Amino acid sequence: MKRALSRMSGILLATSMLCSAAVTAAQAETVKITFLGVGDVYQFDGGKTRGGLARMNAVAKAEKAANPNTIYVFDGDMLSPSLLSGLDKGQNMIDLTNMVPFDLAVPGNHEFDFGTENFIAKLKDSKYPWAAINITHADGSPIEGLGGVMWKEIEGVKVALIPVAQDTSPEVATTDDWKFESTVETAVTAAKQARDEGADLVVGVVQAPHSYDQLMLASKAFDVILSGDDHDVVIQYNGITAYVDTSIDANYMIPVDITVNVSEKDGKRRVSWEPNFRFIDTANVTPDPETEAKVKQFQEELGKELDVVIGKTETALDSRRNMVRTQETAMGDLIADAMVKASGADFAIINGGGIRGDKEYAAGTELTRRDILSELPFGNKTVVAEMTGKQILEGLENGVSMIEDGAGRFPQVSEGLKIEVDSKAAPGSRIVSASFNGEPIDPAKTYKVATNDYMLGGGDGYTAFTGSNVIVDGNNGKLMANDVMVYVREMGAVSPKVDGRIVVK
Known part of the structure; x- marks a missing residue:
């Protein structure tokens, strides 16, 4: 009898455990959410083998089809x-x-290159x-x-998207009187608040340099961070936050699948x-046919106007991002020299970040519009403008103050101007020497300088x-691109080469 009772008790206990497990299983849910971020998309038609809007749209369509829970x-x-945005302001x-x-x-900051009114129109x-919660x-x-913060509920999972723009935008774009609060501080504060308000997943959607991204990672306030601005691919997971820096021109795309387990206990x-x-x-993605048709239409419209040869270069030219932002380049020399020829200035100083082709031209290449x-x-x-030597030296110090970050402020200069830089010195003290036509730049002397309106x-x-003292302002100045095209056309053949205008030690 005792043995029978013992067996019955065992059966009842097992049944109870099974029922409990069934209840727990019923209460537990698994939800798969895919996050796909892109940023820094400039070339609508992409490169020869990868990137561009037709491939980008194809990936997005495929991800949404594979998982309706795609953000x-x-x-x-x-x-x-x-190229086309220069004509239609991004339309x-x-x-x-x-x-x-x-x-x-x-x-991003480039949404404001044509001013805030244009951004609002495109919006x-x-x-x-x-x-963007900080504008x-x-x-x-x-x-x-x-x-502001966007909330989405996906199969019971509450997702808070924290959108934050880059706080340096007023320095590098035309943001008028708009106010940009701290990217990192605003993002972290909003993320913590969203968590307090019940968010299961807190996702930062930000335009920020790597240094900002790392500060946000260190805050432990986010589950996911999707960031642009640096033009490279970075994938990182520290056990708390999944982070992706989203490449450039959709060359590479990194979907992040988050498997969320939701359960209830006590x-x-x-x-x-x-x-x-x-x-x-x-490069392995078949372009979306509908988008590709529109891309080809844009290409045909551009081709009629732009595929006109204006001259050729007898020397190699280099406009790659990592070159024009860190050292003298033949492309920078060509542009600066053309500006001096057009303006009659003593010399020209331009920002390397304004040179955006990001390519190499072999010697003998025919140059087109x-x-x-x-x-x-x-x-x-x-x-x-007429500038004192003091202004010029301070400007050059600014230009070389962020070499290690590959900042766009790095200068490219015209013939006659020579600069020696100590990249290891503290920012603000990096110009070892600066001279024009062999004479040191005199802080008290006035020089006639060509630059860009920006x-x-x-x-x-x-x-x-x-x-x-402005002599020719932006309202009366000619397009830099036009000055360069006229210069190349009149020369017929140009032969710029790196000649020691900027020496970085």
Whole structure:
């Protein structure tokens, strides 16, 4: 009898355990959410083998089809700079991204290259929402149409998207009187608040340099960070936050699959998750046919105007990003010399970040209008101002103050100007010597300097140039690209070469 009771008790206990397990299983849920971020998309038609809007849209469509729980975001920089955007102020990008809309888009600094009015116009033309929690009018009032934190509930999982723009935008773009609060501080504060308000997943959608990204990672406030700005691919997971820096021109796309496990124990909701990073080389992606048709239409329209040979280069030219932002280049020399020829200035100083072709030209290459406009897509004007040697030296110190970061403020200069730089010295004390036509730059002397209207207004940190005696302003200056095209056409053949104008030690 006791043995029978013991067996019965065992059966009842096993049954009870099975029922308990069944209840737990019923309460536990697994949800797969895919996060796909892109940013820094400039060339609508991409490169020869990868990137571009047709491949980007194809990947987004495929991800959404494979998992309806896909959140597709943009983390800054599409309206500029590009060849076609120089003509239509970025409308081509809006038209193409509208074909596969984002769930959320954050403005990058290049969204403001044509001013805030143009950005607002493009925002209204978009079939997807733009948002940034750290941008307001000067008086703190919100920007009409620019949203804030976005909440999404996916199969019971509450997701908070924290959209944050780069706080250095006023230094490098035309943001008028708009106010940009701290990227990192604003993002972390909002992330913690979203967690307090019940978010299961907190996702940062940001345009920020690596240094900012690492600070946000260290805060432990985010589950996922999708970041743009640095033009490279970075994948990182520290056990707390999954982080992706999203490449350039959609060359590579990194979907992040988050498997979320939701359970309840003792009346308390528990959420755990783990990431899976997938690497997509878009060289292996078949372009979306509908988008490709629109891309070809844009290409045909451009070709009629731009594929006109204006001359050739007898020497190799290099406009790669890592070159024009760190050292003298033949391309920088060519552009600066053309500006001096057009303006009659003593010398020219331009920012390497304004040279955007990111390519090499072999000696003997025929140069077209397209080439020059690809290199100078911003529509900047050649301006001329009288500056003291003190202003020039301070401007040059600013130009070399962030060599290690590959900042766009690095100078490219015309013939006759020679600069020696100690890159290991503290910022502000890096110019070892600076001379013009063999004579040291005299802080008290006045020089006639050609630059671009962006730098003359203090862009890229060239605040030393503001307050100069302006001889030719942006309203009267000619397009830099036009000055270069005229120069090449008149010369017929150009032969610029690195000749020691800038020596970096």
